[in-house]
Amino acid sequence: MAITAFVQTLFNGLAIGGSYSLIAVGxxxxxxxxxxxxFAHGSMISAAAFVSYWVCNRFNLGLLGSLFAAIAAGAxxxxxxxxxxxxxxxxxxxxxxxxxxxxxxxxxFVEQLVNNGVGIRALAFPxxxxxxxxxxxxxxxxxxxxxxxxxxxxxAVIVLGLLFVFLYKTKYGRAIRATSFDRDTANLMGINVxxxxxxxxxxxxxxxxxxxxxxxxxxxxxxxxxxxxxxxGFISSVLGGLGSVYGAVIGAFVLGVVEQFLVYFVGSNxxxxxxxxxxxxxxxxxxxxISGVMVKDKA
Amino acid sequence: xMLEINRLSVNYGHIQALHDVALTAEQGSIVSIIGANGAGKxxxxxxxxxxxSPKNGGSIRFLGKEIVSLAPHKIVRAGIVHVPEGRKxxxxxxxxxxxxxxxFLYKGAELQKTLDHVLTMFPILAERKDQFxxxxxxxxxxxxxxxxxxxxxxxxxxxDEPSLGLAPIVINTxxxxxxxxxxxxxxxxxxxxxxxxxxxxxxxxxxLENGYIRKEGTGQALLNDPDVITAFLGESV
Numbered sequence: 001m002a003i004t005a006f007v008q009t010l011f012n013g014l015a016i017g018g019s020y021s022l023i024a025v026g027x028x029x030x031x032x033x034x035x036x037x038x039f040a041h042g043s044m045i046s047a048a049a050f051v052s053y054w055v056c057n058r059f060n061l062g063l064l065g066s067l068f069a070a071i072a073a074g075a076x077x078x079x080x081x082x083x084x085x086x087x088x089x090x091x092x093x094x095x096x097x098x099x100x101x102x103x104x105x106x107x108x109f110v111e112q113l114v115n116n117g118v119g120i121r122a123l124a125f126p127x128x129x130x131x132x133x134x135x136x137x138x139x140x141x142x143x144x145x146x147x148x149x150x151x152x153x154x155x156a157v158i159v160l161g162l163l164f165v166f167l168y169k170t171k172y173g174r175a176i177r178a179t180s181f182d183r184d185t186a187n188l189m190g191i192n193v194x195x196x197x198x199x200x201x202x203x204x205x206x207x208x209x210x211x212x213x214x215x216x217x218x219x220x221x222x223x224x225x226x227x228x229x230x231x232x233g234f235i236s237s238v239l240g241g242l243g244s245v246y247g248a249v250i251g252a253f254v255l256g257v258v259e260q261f262l263v264y265f266v267g268s269n270x271x272x273x274x275x276x277x278x279x280x281x282x283x284x285x286x287x288x289x290i291s292g293v294m295v296k297d298k299a
Numbered sequence: 300x301m302l303e304i305n306r307l308s309v310n311y312g313h314i315q316a317l318h319d320v321a322l323t324a325e326q327g328s329i330v331s332i333i334g335a336n337g338a339g340k341x342x343x344x345x346x347x348x349x350x351x352s353p354k355n356g357g358s359i360r361f362l363g364k365e366i367v368s369l370a371p372h373k374i375v376r377a378g379i380v381h382v383p384e385g386r387k388x389x390x391x392x393x394x395x396x397x398x399x400x401x402x403f404l405y406k407g408a409e410l411q412k413t414l415d416h417v418l419t420m421f422p423i424l425a426e427r428k429d430q431f432x433x434x435x436x437x438x439x440x441x442x443x444x445x446x447x448x449x450x451x452x453x454x455x456x457x458x459d460e461p462s463l464g465l466a467p468i469v470i471n472t473x474x475x476x477x478x479x480x481x482x483x484x485x486x487x488x489x490x491x492x493x494x495x496x497x498x499x500x501x502x503x504x505x506x507l508e509n510g511y512i513r514k515e516g517t518g519q520a521l522l523n524d525p526d527v528i529t530a531f532l533g534e535s536v
Contacts, residue, residue: 171403178389178400184350185387190375190404190451 001264008143009264010257015149017256018156019218021249022211023233024240025163026204028248031237032180033200034090036099040081040107041233044205045226046114048074049212053123053221063128063151063213070209078205081106082198090197107227115223122220125213152214159210160249163203167245176200180243235279241289250290300360301326301455301486302347302379307357309339309346316342317353318510324455324503329477329487331497331518333531334507340490341384343507344457347488348381349374361455376404378454384463384490386444390433394424397432397443401450410450417446420479438469445476455486462493474500494531498522506531 001009023045030038052070055061061069085106089098129147136143167173179186179196187193208226215229236255240247258278262271302324309317316339324330334340345351347359349371359367366374371381389397398417402410418425421442427435432443441461448456458477462470474496481487491497498504498518506514506527514521521527 171399171406174392174396174400175403177392177396181389181391182387184371185383185389186400187350187371188348188375188381188383189400189447190372191400192370192372 004141004143005264007141008145009260011143011145011153012149013257013260014253015146015153015156015256016260017253018153019211019214020229020232020236020256021160021252022156022207023230024236024248024252025160025245026207027230027233028237028240028243028245029176029200030204032243032245033176033183033197034086034099036096037103037234038204039100039103040085040110041204041208042224042226042228042230043107043110043114044074044077044081044208045212045215045230046221046223047077047110047226048205048209049216049221049225050114050117050123051077052209052213053125053216054117056125066125066128067155067210067213070213071206072209074205074207074209074212075202076205077110078201078203078208079198081110081205082201086197087194090194111223111227118222122222123216124220125217128217148214148217152218155210155214159207163207164245166203172196172199239279239282239289241291244289244291247289247291254290300324301328301362302488303358303360304347305358305360307343307346307359308354309342309351309357310354311342311351316510317346320507320510320512322505322512322515324486324488326486327481327484328502329481329489329500331489331491331501331504332507333491333494333497333504333521333527335530336492337509338507339510340507341459342510344381344383344459344488344490347374348379348457350381375451378452379457380448380451380453380455381457382444382448382459382461384459386437386440388432388435388440388443388447390431392432393429394432394435394443395428397447398424398428398450401447402452404451413450413452417449420449420476421446438465438472441465441469441473442476445473445480449480449485453485455488456480457488457490459490460492461489462491462496470496494527495522498527 027038027041048070051073052066055069056066085102086099089102131147133144133146134150136145167176175191175196176199179191179193183193215225219225232255236252237248239255240251259271259275262274266274300323304320304322307317307320308315320343332340332343342351346353349369353367357367358365361377361379366377398414402413405413423439424443424446435443461473465473477487477500489497489501498521501518504516504518504521505512514524
């Protein structure tokens with residue numbers, strides 16, 4: 001493998017990993033605080049991307065405007081998801097099975113709404129970039145990278161950076177971490193648990209929105225856009241160690257990079273098979289994930 | 300009266316954990332509740348702090364206000380802070396973050412002032428402020444749990460089994476701290492299995508048995524009560 005190809009593949013992997021990380025971290029935050037797998041996560045991605053597409057066309061927005069529209073839409077959708085699909089069940093401290101059914105039902109419902117909105121053919125964002133690829137010269141070597149990937153990577157890094165500042169430097173971030181550890185005790189510290197859960201869903205929605213725009217630019221917008229990539233988000237967060245935000249980020253980048261190298265070596269069709277084989281093998285060897293946190297499921 | 304509980308009954312599923320409990324605590328006092336495992340001591344504290352809901356008709360008045368239907372985070376705001384059984388520190392968060400979460404309702408200079416106060420009170424926490432709380436010893440975790448409770452600037456502190464699982468010398472330190480906290484003006488409701496310690500330190504005590512208040516009196520009176528002696532102090536009369 002030539003050095004140029006290596007660097008380009010690595011960069012593509014990091015960029016794709018960036019979009020996975022946005023999904024994985026949102027998913028992981030919800031998992032940590034609710035202790036259940038939110039199968040409606042994918043639908044938030046599709047829905048936020050679709051709303052952003054609609055706003056972008058209606059008001060002739062560029063990439064930045066579309067991103068902000070997606071962030072606003074994602075926040076709103078996340079908040080509605082929590083309120084309509086989970087709040088009542090949460091209050092009754094129902095069994096995990098109800099969360100499972102509720103998240104599947106809600107996810108399918110939202111996906112159907114998007115499906116009806118999109119119509120038969122997938123939608124494409126307008127052309128955001130003057131050129132699809134960029135030529136960059138580093139140390140005398142020329143690299144060609146996709147413009148969308150560059151923006152995807154940079155945005156993911158910025159959003160993750162802001163998220164980490166929020167989680168580790170602000171009182172609401174601390175409240176989220178405390179509530180994820182022990183909900184009753186957090187409540188005894190004066191933390192409003194319902195509000196904290198609401199904030200987590202809003203954060204997950206925002207990240208789903210940002211990821212959705214870039215995936216929409218990459219793959220077009222269709223109802224299953226989210227559920228197609230959300231598996232990768234799930235895998236990333238398990239790979240990193242379920243329940244650990246750091247782990248989810250690392251897992252996502254590892255997954256993105258490994259996937260791109262597989263595409264390079266065995267082609268994209270085989271890569272889709274091999275990546276899942278690797279994943280299964282990894283789970284057999286190290287089920288607790290890279291970061292090694294073994295989370296017990298809600299009893 | 301700081302705390303006034305009347306006709307408080309609580310169900311756990313089909314089991315009634317508390318029957319018509321009545322209890323009062325005066326400002327600046329230490330009130331102990333002793334009783335065996337499963338007597339309903341923790342249930343009582345959890346009901347005061349809003350984690351458990353009582354049956355209709357029960358009343359918990361705090362500084363003259365009814366708080367029985369309030370959510371736990373609002374009860375903290377009212378001035379009652381519950382340090383739960385088993386310490387329940389946030390193991391994966393730093394000592395400092397644990398304390399700051401205790402002071403969740405405050406910010407800026409006021410939060411910093413309380414933080415400085417608590418760190419002076421518990422120098423061991425200052426020493427270990429950047430460590431994960433889960434790496435502390437049992438006694439240190441208990442100090443952290445109490446310190447974290449104080450961060451919320453309570454008027455009434457509910458302590459659930461603060462001596463549980465600690466070495467005798469550490470237990471002495473914990474009880475010394477409890478006295479100090481009372482002297483600083485915070486009232487304390489103390490639930491303990493270590494009856495001798497709890498009765499020695501308190502101004503007033505209640506004996507809880509199978510969800511009923513069986514006895515009440517000054518700590519000294521209960522220390523000399525033959526029933527209490529046989530049941531809790533492990534001496535034959």
